[in-house]
Amino acid sequence: MFEKMTVEDCLNSNREELIEQSLERIRSTDPLIKSFISVAEKVQINDGPYKGIPIAIKDNITTKGLKTTCASKILENYIAPYDATCVKRLKDYGFAIVGKTNMDEFAMGSSTERSAFFTTRNPWNIDCVPGGSSGGSAAAVASGQVIASLGSDTGGSVRQPASFCGVVGFKPTYGLVSRYGLIAFASSLDQVGPITKSVKDAALIMEIIAGKDPFDSTTVSRKVDFLSQIEEGVEKMKFAVPEEVYEYEQLDNEVAERFEEALKTAEKLGASVKRVRIPSMKYAVATYYVIAPAEASSNLARYDGVKYGLRIEETGLKGTYMKTRNVGFGEEVRRRIVLGTFTLSAAYYEAYFNKALKVRRILSSDVNQILDRFDAILTPTSPVPAFKIGSVSDPLTYYLMDIFTVPANLVGIPAISIPFGFARGMPVGLQIMGKRFDDGKVLRIARNFEKRSPYNDNGRIPLPVVRI
Amino acid sequence: MSYRTVIGLEIHVQLMTKTKAFCPCQADVFELPPNTAICPVCTGQPGALPIVNSSMIDYAVKIALALNCDIHEYSRFDRKNYFYPDLPKGYQITQYFYPIATSGYLDIDVDDQTKRIRIRRLHIEEDAGKLVHEGDSITQAQYSFVDMNRCGIPLVEIVTEPDLSSPREARSFVEKLRTILRYLEVSTGDMEKGALRCDANISVVDETNNIQSNRVEVKNMNSFRFIEKALEYEQQRIIDSLRNGQNVEKETRGWDLSTKTTVSMRGKEEESDYRYFPEPDIPPVILSKDRIEQIRSSLVELPDQKIERFIQRYKIPRYDASVLAMNKEIADFYEACVKQTNKPKEVSNWIMTEMLREMKQLETEQINITPAHIFELFSLMEKGEISIKMAKDIFPEVFRTGRMPSEVLSERGMKQISDEKLIEQIIKRAMEQNPKAVEQYKSGKTNIVGYFVGQVMKETRGSANPQLVNEIVKRLLEG
The missing domain is CATH 1.10.10.410 (Arc Repressor Mutant, subunit A)
Structure with missing residues (x-):
């Protein structure tokens, strides 16, 4: 069945029909799910070992000749003059890009409700959000519209929607995947990552998209092996669980139960689990919401109506700037620009931005010390499962849900979310974080959970049935 | 009443690297049609990222070494945020918190005295684009065009301490700096073409009453002469205000060529908050001691060193040596001529009077002749075949056309009569x-x-x- 196929399955089968099947699946299911902002009118066929495998790309990653909107009115008709490096690499390996997926505007959000165009639905329950900001990419994979997709993860934007939609989402070590062509939200945190139906697929895609890029000087030349150890066991490995997970008041009971089951599974796999304290973790969300909006306020300055994108002319230069940006950006984006502009202003730089940088260093050092003693840190990906569309309106509540995912971005370490059971009928994600450049080990641990999870069928994750 | 002027300079130098600061576009965009040397990076396309041009770093280190600065093994880029149509990213990449070099100095000669001007800092940044206004002026224009060719051209900004005490000193400083830049072959130093741009901060101390005026920033001084003129004007304006008990506004003023005055551009309340923060797209610049030493050892002989050597070796007066060393090409030409003629003083006289006069008249900085021309001219005089007067008569034509003196002589039928x-x-x-x-x-x-x-x-x-x-x-x- 096409909708359940992984990349690995595709490699072992006739691939001629796959693109057409994908387009057909999108035609039939997308009016309901709404994963895509645009679908390619004519899919470009590329040669390579993965020829004919249809994938989707989040709409903040540039694709030559296809619109890249960031789910924003300000870029509604923007067609980038170049392919992002990760897109180019996927094409070079034969992958076919069938469309661009919905997201929270400029990746600012965790539900895809902040898209300027429409909200994507969760394939497990269309009344629920798919998570975000890569909600379209996660929903497209979960609903079987594509074999895999790319998302971007600034504070959990790959892992949290993967968790909400019951698929695999991987955020690599910062610097492994080129950001060239990823439209910046918060440059020091952004990282492109795969959303897939299996851990091995995530590793396969990482093998292709990772690597030094002369167009992104924050990429590292270090070679990381994602794949070759993936089937090996985790006996004698030591996993750390932060006490702070249990102290978090909003932790959903059923999520907590699944997490406990996951820890038992770890022990069955021959690993040991120990509780640790990471005191600085409780400041992670606050730190993140200072640093990310600050960088965003600068990164989004280029959308001024002068060169490309939306332009609404008003009297004078300033009038045009203000009108264009007021109309072009949604409320959440404007909120973050204002926040970031404030924390970077000369009077508050020390009190906010610089302090956040210091806390970020402390958190990094705390987390790295734990990872010197343990093979991985385990947490739930999100404290709650997918919630109802429109049910969370207070920004602070919304931000606080990022508590378990933002540390990996602030520290720059690899982290994966894999499905591990359900809470009130919606998928729950288990997050595994590892040391910088231990991406291969994180994938290997995840693969062990995937094989042993009582919720999986012979090592395959359950996928939703989309009723059309 | 006595007044003391205090001037500090902020100088921007366009580096003549092959490519721009952060992308592979060509950096020499002079007279190119608008928007023809651009790419996704320098036009701020969504998703594009800057890549540091490493020769830009080398050039900056060269300048820093020549200005006796402390060069930092760790420096970093930051973003300076502001909105303007010629700034496609909405921020300029610069070095604010950790500049590549600080604490240097440059000695200048004023009235036969050497004066040391301290350099506060030297940092690297990118240039902005250019606005071309339709119509006669920015205020009348219905619309403006943006030319992004200049976006991303590497700049070095040099900030002096307020050690200059007259418009003339300010001018000498910039002149000497340009000479050094040209010696180093890191910039054309053309002020008229904007490759060397100078802003000044000027204030005046009323020493009798011991009051210092506010500081005024003066911009738009795009030639050596205008630096001197604008600062003279501004100095007088401030002194007049002090004398009349008027307040001197802290403001930015621009030199207006048509009225030969400075006019207010913006006041203090319009000062921007640039919201500087570390540029997350570029890792810190780490300069090893080895690399700095390598660049140091590759430095050419600088003007001051050359002057001393000329005095020692050719026994010419300091004045001659200074004039010759002002321009590296001329200094090199001088040395080559002396090597052939073995007449250091005579050649120096000839270059300083005859040749420099020609260059000035032709408004050129290029030497169209070779040392062989000078050698032939000198031998003709020595052999008595021509008089010094004849040599002087034909030299302009020799210099302009590049033909040999003997050729010019025979064509003109000129030969010294010794019959x-x-x-x-x-x-x-x-x-x-x-x-x-x-x-x-x-x-x-x-x-x-x-x-x-x-x-x-x-x-x-x-x-x-x-x-x-x-x-x-x-x-x-x-x-």
Whole structure:
């Protein structure tokens, strides 16, 4: 069945029909799910070992000749003059890009409700959000519209929607995947990552998209092996669980139960689990919401109506700037620009931005010390499962849900979310974080959970049935 | 009442690297059609990222070394955020928190005295684009065009301490800096083309009442002369205000060429908050000691060193050495000529008077002739085939056309007349025509010799060998 196929399955089968099947699946299911902002009118066929495998790309990653909107009115008709490096690499390996997926505007959000165009639905329950900001990419994979997709993860934007939609989402070590062509939200945190139906697929895609890029000087030349150890066991490995997970008041009971089951599974796999304290973790969300909006306020300055994108002319230069940006950006984006502009202003730089940088260093050092003693840190990906569309309106509540995912971005370490059971009928994600450049080990641990999870069928994750 | 002027400079230098600061576009965009040297990076396309041009770092280190700065092994780029149509990203990549170099100095000569001007900092940044306004002026324009060719051209900004105490010193500082930049071959230093841009902060201290005026920033001074003129004007304006008990506004003023005054551009309340923060797209610049030393050892001889060497080696006056060293090409040309002619002082005289005059008249900084031209000219004079006057007569043509002196001479039919019989004939004729003069000589008026020499020169249109004429005139008059 096409909708359940992984990349690995595709490699072992006739691939001629796959693109057409994908387009057909999108035609039939997308009016309901709404994963895509645009679908390619004519899919470009590329040669390579993965020829004919249809994938989707989040709409903040540039694709030559296809619109890249960031789910924003300000870029509604923007067609980038170049392919992002990760897109180019996927094409070079034969992958076919069938469309661009919905997201929270400029990746600012965790539900895809902040898209300027429409909200994507969760394939497990269309009344629920798919998570975000890569909600379209996660929903497209979960609903079987594509074999895999790319998302971007600034504070959990790959892992949290993967968790909400019951698929695999991987955020690599910062610097492994080129950001060239990823439209910046918060440059020091952004990282492109795969959303897939299996851990091995995530590793396969990482093998292709990772690597030094002369167009992104924050990429590292270090070679990381994602794949070759993936089937090996985790006996004698030591996993750390932060006490702070249990102290978090909003932790959903059923999520907590699944997490406990996951820890038992770890022990069955021959690993040991120990509780640790990471005191600085409780400041992670606050730190993140200072640093990310600050960088965003600068990164989004280029959308001024002068060169490309939306332009609404008003009297004078300033009038045009203000009108264009007021109309072009949604409320959440404007909120973050204002926040970031404030924390970077000369009077508050020390009190906010610089302090956040210091806390970020402390958190990094705390987390790295734990990872010197343990093979991985385990947490739930999100404290709650997918919630109802429109049910969370207070920004602070919304931000606080990022508590378990933002540390990996602030520290720059690899982290994966894999499905591990359900809470009130919606998928729950288990997050595994590892040391910088231990991406291969994180994938290997995840693969062990995937094989042993009582919720999986012979090592395959359950996928939703989309009723059309 | 006595007043003391305090001036500090902020100078932007466009580096002549092959490519721009953070992308592979060509950096020499002079006279290119608008928006033809651009790419996704320098036009701020969504998703594009900057890549540091490493030769830009080398150039900056060279300048920092020449200005005796401390060069930092760790420096970093930051973003300076502001909105303007010529700034496509909405921020300029610069070095604010950790500049590549600090604490240097440059010695300048003022009234035969050496004065040390301290350099506060030196950092790297990118240039912005250019706005071209439709119509006559920005205020009348219905719309403006943006030319992004200049976006991302590497700049070095040099900030001095307020050690300059007159407009003239300010001018000498920038002149000397340009000489150094050209020696280093890191910038064209052309002020008119914007490759060297100078802003000044000026204030005046009323020493009698011990009050210091507010600081005024002066911009738009796009030539050495305008630096001096604008600052002279501004200095006087501030002194007048102090004298009249008026407040001097802390503001930015621009030199207005048409009125030869400075006019207010913006006041204090319009100062921007640039919201500087570390540029997350570029890792810190780490300069190893080895790399710094490597660049140091590759530095060319700098003007001050050259002056000392010229004085020592060629025994020419300090003044000559300074004039020659002002321009590296001229200094190199001088040395090459001396090597061939072995006449250090004569060559220096020739270059300083004849050649520099020609260059000034032609408004060129290029030397179109080779040391062989000078060598030939000097040998012709030495052999007595031409007089110094003839040499001076033909030099402009030699310099302009690049043809050899002998060629120009033969074309003009000019050759020094050293034919004794011919000269004798001319003198005899003149003596016959003017017996009175001969008698005057005999009665002791020996300076009458000059009259006869003049007659010969007139007859030969200046081409007779003057020494020979002199001898023969004396001999015939005595006889």
